Amino acid sequence: MLFQRTLARETKVGGRGIHSGKKVELTLIPANSDTGIVFVRTDLPERKEIPAHALRVSATENNTGIGEKNYVIHTIEHLLSALYALGIDNLLIEINGPEVPIMDGSAAPFIYVLKEAGLTHLSQHKKFLVVKKELEVKLQDKWAVISPCDHLIIESEVVFPHPLIKRQKMSFQFSPTNYIREISRARTFGFFKDVDMLKRKGLARGGSLDNAIVLDDFKVMNSEGLRFPNEFIRHKILDVVGDMSLLGHPLLGRMKTFRSGHLVHNQLCRKILSDPSNYEIISAISLPKTVEEDLTMLDLHPSLA
Numbered sequence: 001m002l003f004q005r006t007l008a009r010e011t012k013v014g015g016r017g018i019h020s021g022k023k024v025e026l027t028l029i030p031a032n033s034d035t036g037i038v039f040v041r042t043d044l045p046e047r048k049e050i051p052a053h054a055l056r057v058s059a060t061e062n063n064t065g066i067g068e069k070n071y072v073i074h075t076i077e078h079l080l081s082a083l084y085a086l087g088i089d090n091l092l093i094e095i096n097g098p099e100v101p102i103m104d105g106s107a108a109p110f111i112y113v114l115k116e117a118g119l120t121h122l123s124q125h126k127k128f129l130v131v132k133k134e135l136e137v138k139l140q141d142k143w144a145v146i147s148p149c150d151h152l153i154i155e156s157e158v159v160f161p162h163p164l165i166k167r168q169k170m171s172f173q174f175s176p177t178n179y180i181r182e183i184s185r186a187r188t189f190g191f192f193k194d195v196d197m198l199k200r201k202g203l204a205r206g207g208s209l210d211n212a213i214v215l216d217d218f219k220v221m222n223s224e225g226l227r228f229p230n231e232f233i234r235h236k237i238l239d240v241v242g243d244m245s246l247l248g249h250p251l252l253g254r255m256k257t258f259r260s261g262h263l264v265h266n267q268l269c270r271k272i273l274s275d276p277s278n279y280e281i282i283s284a285i286s287l288p289k290t291v292e293e294d295l296t297m298l299d300l301h302p303s304l305a
């Protein structure tokens with residue numbers, strides 16, 4: 001039976017934000033059943049709790065940010081993706097700055113830190129959000145659609161007019177093991193020609209070849225090259241997992257996305273949540289056996305890969 005999870009002990013992660021360039025420290029603190037993932041800015045006067053929830057998303061340009069006024073936390077998507085992958089339902093995340101550290105641009109460093117801290121079961125069963133109808137969001141040529149399914153399946157396609165990307169397509173069936181093997185190491189990416197424009201907008205100020213794949217007109221500028229030939233589409237799926245985790249429960253549905261970004265993902269979450277007949281929240285007790293097998297493959301012991 002699947003029980004809710006949190007970390008076995010408190011742990012810390014430090015680094016720089018890719019957009020702000022600011023050095024920050026995260027403290028990840030175990031939380032009780034049904035708390036969800038909650039952020040708190042510890043560098044501001046009031047201790048406001050900001051739940052990681054789709055309806056609290058306030059920024060979607062080149063990152064996903066939650067909160068209001070100056071009580072905002074940016075670039076939460078890779079950390080949330082890692083938490084989702086390990087089935088961590090409840091956690092308090094204290095942060096002493098405006099943006100989650102980018103680490104190496106992927107979710108792998110977060111997976112490492114979380115597994116080092118170890119996971120533990122809580123007393124309540126896990127709850128899942130099961131999609132009941134086909135729902136679509138379309139913004140010009142970008143779209144995402146979700147339909148009922150017993151698993152979480154994500155089929156994404158990206159299109160960039162660059163010789164190394166062109167069109168990349170991938171179908172991914174979520175399980176913790178598949179995610180760690182196929183998705184977690186894929187880094188975020190950007191184009192060298194966009195760097196000045198992004199910096200003028202206050203973005204990418206902490207960006208470097210250490211925390212993103214950077215492409216010039218022909219090739220990858222990072223000396224180590226790519227981690228996978230199709231690292232770009234793998235990172236898109238990493239982002240989809242992080243953004244859809246903001247529904248607040250593990251998701252069962254088949255998603256298809258085309259050229260989608262954080263805005264499309266957030267609009268799809270909001271569309272799902274806008275009508276209670278679009279979905280059902282079910283307890284792990286009533287989950288089909290096959291789904292449970294998908295999700296329990298990851299052992300709780302931190303030393304196991």
Ligand SMILES: [Zn+2]
Nearest residue numbers: 077188235239
């Ligand atoms: Zn990303």
